[in-house]
């Protein structure tokens with residue numbers, strides 16, 4: 001029988017609706033109860049590591065999850081499920097992907113409806129995640145996200161809807177597989193591990209979104225020695241309003257890395273346009289292009305990179321390719 005460690009961190013999957021209709025945290029986690037799962041062939045060990053709404057998660061709390069999983073791997077666990085709020089689930093899942101060795105299945109899940117709401121999806125997603133974590137096929141695929149029958153790569157999955165149970169999607173590669181009525185089926189093989197060991201996380205790494213009419217002001221506010229790195233969600237294929245460039249140049253002159261992704265839902269920032277503020281000028285200025293990751297994931301990757309001291313070409317190569 002496989003032993004699966006379920007690390008609970010909070011989020012709607014652990015919450016319930018109160019008498020006024022608001023969704024709130026519980027003292028007791030409603031899914032921390034193996035009887036409701038109906039899984040006689042898998043031994044689930046629950047660990048209430050924290051109980052946070054996921055907007056309260058930080059890189060520090062994510063590192064606590066990484067360290068708990070490393071300890072479980074050392075203790076010989078067969079697989080791990082992390083339950084998590086959905087708002088920042090993709091950030092934690094990708095952080096785990098970057099900071100854990102690719103040895104056992106690690107699956108992140110959550111819920112869109114709390115435990116006592118009609119159509120609550122928590123128990124179903126939790127059970128599906130455990131089944132994936134116990135599957136031999138789930139090994140060697142990096143950290144996975146299981147949600148509403150889909151199995152996704154943590155590296156690319158993103159929350160696409162504020163309330164629908166069918167919210168998690170991978171806009172580039174789709175699902176890796178499904179949990180089809182108790183059967184775990186993988187249709188795609190992924191992906192090279194990007195494992196980096198870190199034991200601390202740098203702070204003051206920022207994420208800015210470009211918009212029509214953006215000026216220098218936000219960049220000027222970040223032009224100081226406390227800033228460690230910036231990710232910009234640029235327009236389209238990777239372009240910015242030209243008036244932002246003088247302030248960006250000053251930040252780069254301080255040696256602070258600036259990473260460029262696209263604010264588009266799908267596709268990558270690339271140096272295509274040669275007009276002022278276009279991708280070619282941005283590349284020449286020294287901005288680092290990061291392909292295929294969205295802004296929040298590129299920020300996690302930059303935090304991991306800076307936390308283990310990457311710089312120069314090493315940093316540029318690490319940020320450049322999400323499929324390495």
Ligand SMILES: NC(=O)C[C@H](N)C(=O)O
Pocket residue numbers: 010011012013052053054055084085086087088110111112113
């Ligand atoms: N569905 C959810 O889990 C959303 C919740 N606000 C959270 O992220 O904690």
